[in-house]
Amino acid sequence: MVPQQLPVELWLQVFSFLSWRDKLNLRLTCSHFRHLLDKSRPLWRGFSVVLQHFSRYNSAFWRSLAQRHVGGASVRSGKRKHLKQLSAWLPALEALRLDEWKEGGVDELRLFQRLQRLSLTSCSMSLRNVDFLFPLSQNLLQLSLCNVQLTCPASHLLAGLSQLTRLTSLLLHHDGSLRVPTLRGVLTHLSRLQHLSWTMITYRTLAPDFFSSTQLTEAGGLQLSDLQLLNYDAVVTQEVLQPLSRLRSLSIFHLYSVPGPTCHLQTWLTSLPQLRSLSVHGGHPLAMYADFLPSSLLSMTLCVDMQPEDLQVVSVRAPHLEHLHLEPWSSSSSLVRLLPQLFPHLRTLRIRHQHLSDDDFLCVQQLQRLHTLEVLDSFYRPDPMDPSLVIYQPSPRLIHMISELQKLTDHRVHVITSSHRDPLSCHCV
Incomplete structure (x- = not known):
C-alpha cells in the first residue's frame, strides 16, 4: 500500500501522536509525508527550533519552517544580521531566545512585532541599554534576562521594565552587579505579574516595603502567585511578606550550602499559610523548618540534607502531598522505601536511583495513585576502572528495574528517563 491510498485526515491523526523528533524523522521518508507534515500547522503547535551556524541554512530550510508556522526559536551565538534573516522568514515568531x-x-x-516571550542568556557582550524593550511593550508577556551584563544604571533598567505593563512573567538573574534596593519600583508598574524569578545575592536584609508600595495597596495588592529567589540568604520579617498573600508557589535557591545560624525559611512558611508548592535547594537541613510547613502543600522539591524522621514530620504537616521531587544530600537509601507509607496520595515522583537497591526502587509500585516516575540520573559508567567514561543512557540495570515496575503496576506508572527542557527556558532553575 502506498501512502496516497489513505485519506489525508487519517494520516494527520496518526501524526498527531508522534513526538516532534519522530515527525522530523518522518519528513525524511518521502515527499508525500513531508508535504503533509509541513502543511499542517496544528501538528507543530508549540514547536521551537534551535538555530546555530546560519550559513548552513538555505532557502528550502527556511521555507519549511515558514510553512510549519514555527512559533518559537532559540538562536545560539547569533549576531544582528541573523535576527534580520530570521525576521524575514519568521516575522510572526511569538517566542525567541538569544543564547x-x-x-x-x-x-x-x-x-518581531508579535513577540510575546523573550529570553536573553549568557551574553558575552554587555548591553548598554534596554531600549530594545520599548517596541515590544504592547505584546511582551514573558521576559527573561539571565547572566546578561547590563552596563546601564539600575534606574534605567527599572524604567525600561516599568514600560512592560503586560508582563505576566519576569526573570532577572545576574552576578550581583545590579543594585536594586527593593522590588517595589518594579512591581508597582507590573500589575499583571504572576511569576517572578530574581537574584538575591546583593540583599542581606529585606526592607519593610520590599514587595509593596502605596500604589500596590490601593490597586488590591500583588497578583504574584509564583516566586523564585536565587542565591538567597536575607533576613526577612512577616511584615515584609504580608503583600504576598496570593502566593501559591515558592522556590528558594540558597546562597550557601553551609547556612548561617538563622533559618529564614521558617519566617516564609509561617507567613504563607496557603502555599501549594515549595521548592528548596540547599540551605539548612529539612529538620530546621519541617515543623513550619503549611498543610496546604500539594507539591514539594527537596534538594537538601534530610533524615528519615524528617520525612515523617513532612507527612504529618503536608498529608495531601501529590507531587514530590526528592534529592537528599545524604546518601540514605531508606528514604524511598518510606514513601508509600508516608505519602499515599503521590501522583508524580522524581528521584535518583544510583544508590537505591532494586527492592527500594520497586517499592514505589505500592503508591497506588502514582502515574509518573521520573528517574533523574539515567546514566552509568560501564568501566569501573575508567570513571571518566559516562554513558548518558539508562543502564541495563535501570532498564530491568523499569520493566519489573511496569509488570508490577500493569503499566499504570509511566517512567521518564530523559527530561526534555523547554529550549527557551532558563537553565538556572
Whole structure:
C-alpha cells in the first residue's frame, strides 16, 4: 500500500501522536509525508527550533519552517544580521531566545512585532541599554534576562521594565552587579505579574516595603502567585511578606550550602499559610523548618540534607502531598522505601536511583495513585576502572528495574528517563 491510498485526515491523526523528533524523522521518508507534515500547522503547535551556524541554512530550510508556522526559536551565538534573516522568514515568531549573543545591541528585536516571550542568556557582550524593550511593550508577556551584563544604571533598567505593563512573567538573574534596593519600583508598574524569578545575592536584609508600595495597596495588592529567589540568604520579617498573600508557589535557591545560624525559611512558611508548592535547594537541613510547613502543600522539591524522621514530620504537616521531587544530600537509601507509607496520595515522583537497591526502587509500585516516575540520573559508567567514561543512557540495570515496575503496576506508572527542557527556558532553575 502506498501512502496516497489513505485519506489525508487519517494520516494527520496518526501524526498527531508522534513526538516532534519522530515527525522530523518522518519528513525524511518521502515527499508525500513531508508535504503533509509541513502543511499542517496544528501538528507543530508549540514547536521551537534551535538555530546555530546560519550559513548552513538555505532557502528550502527556511521555507519549511515558514510553512510549519514555527512559533518559537532559540538562536545560539547569533549576531544582528541573523535576527534580520530570521525576521524575514519568521516575522510572526511569538517566542525567541538569544543564547551567547555576540554583539552589544539587539535593536533588531523591533522587527518581531508579535513577540510575546523573550529570553536573553549568557551574553558575552554587555548591553548598554534596554531600549530594545520599548517596541515590544504592547505584546511582551514573558521576559527573561539571565547572566546578561547590563552596563546601564539600575534606574534605567527599572524604567525600561516599568514600560512592560503586560508582563505576566519576569526573570532577572545576574552576578550581583545590579543594585536594586527593593522590588517595589518594579512591581508597582507590573500589575499583571504572576511569576517572578530574581537574584538575591546583593540583599542581606529585606526592607519593610520590599514587595509593596502605596500604589500596590490601593490597586488590591500583588497578583504574584509564583516566586523564585536565587542565591538567597536575607533576613526577612512577616511584615515584609504580608503583600504576598496570593502566593501559591515558592522556590528558594540558597546562597550557601553551609547556612548561617538563622533559618529564614521558617519566617516564609509561617507567613504563607496557603502555599501549594515549595521548592528548596540547599540551605539548612529539612529538620530546621519541617515543623513550619503549611498543610496546604500539594507539591514539594527537596534538594537538601534530610533524615528519615524528617520525612515523617513532612507527612504529618503536608498529608495531601501529590507531587514530590526528592534529592537528599545524604546518601540514605531508606528514604524511598518510606514513601508509600508516608505519602499515599503521590501522583508524580522524581528521584535518583544510583544508590537505591532494586527492592527500594520497586517499592514505589505500592503508591497506588502514582502515574509518573521520573528517574533523574539515567546514566552509568560501564568501566569501573575508567570513571571518566559516562554513558548518558539508562543502564541495563535501570532498564530491568523499569520493566519489573511496569509488570508490577500493569503499566499504570509511566517512567521518564530523559527530561526534555523547554529550549527557551532558563537553565538556572
